[in-house]
Amino acid sequence: NAGVTQTPKFQVLKTGQSMTLQCAQDMNHEYMSWYRQDPGMGLRLIHYSVGAGITDQGEVPNGYNVSRSTTEDFPLRLLSAAPSQTSVYFCASRLPGRNTGELFFGEGSRLTVL
């Protein structure tokens, strides 16, 4: 098992550009989510999905879109990048039957918006 795989690991964008952060897991986890981590702050939930075809907003969804066409993949789209979206982004999934606070994280994607 590769676990949760995120690509790219690093990305630099200009303001207004769009891009997609990829997240894939090979553990057949139904629940997947995207977080952002900023210095001095706790992790913040952007979007989450409880299964293929089902997505919902988290705490900070503005400026981001998601879709879940398969169990394995949960991409995060930045529609028009802004400097405020400079952050480290983590994809996380949950083990079936476990508490929703027990998450398995990817290694992160560091995004810089100039």
Next chain:
Amino acid sequence: EDQVTQSPEALRLQEGESSSLNCSYTVSGLRGLFWYRQDPGKGPEFLFTLYSAGEEKEKERLKATLTKKESFLHITAPKPEDSATYLCAVQARGRSNYQLIWGAGTKLIIKP
């Protein structure tokens, strides 16, 4: 307002010097409290879940405890490989189970 505060922000210890990290929370009702470890450049790694006051969980040199207002992560005789940032998160009643409230973390440095 639901809030999770971790202290100290950073802690430097000598190898073998035991100490504790604090996670205090203010929520309307606790469903669960979670501890994670995060190494530099990596994603958080799940450590423990605590559900009710008085509960304790242990793993190697780490022991997590819970009261009605806070949780402690006790580190006994730490080694340099215990150096990491430790995060806590709370699942609160009145919120979606998916909406965890995260602390900002404590950076632990263990010097050999």
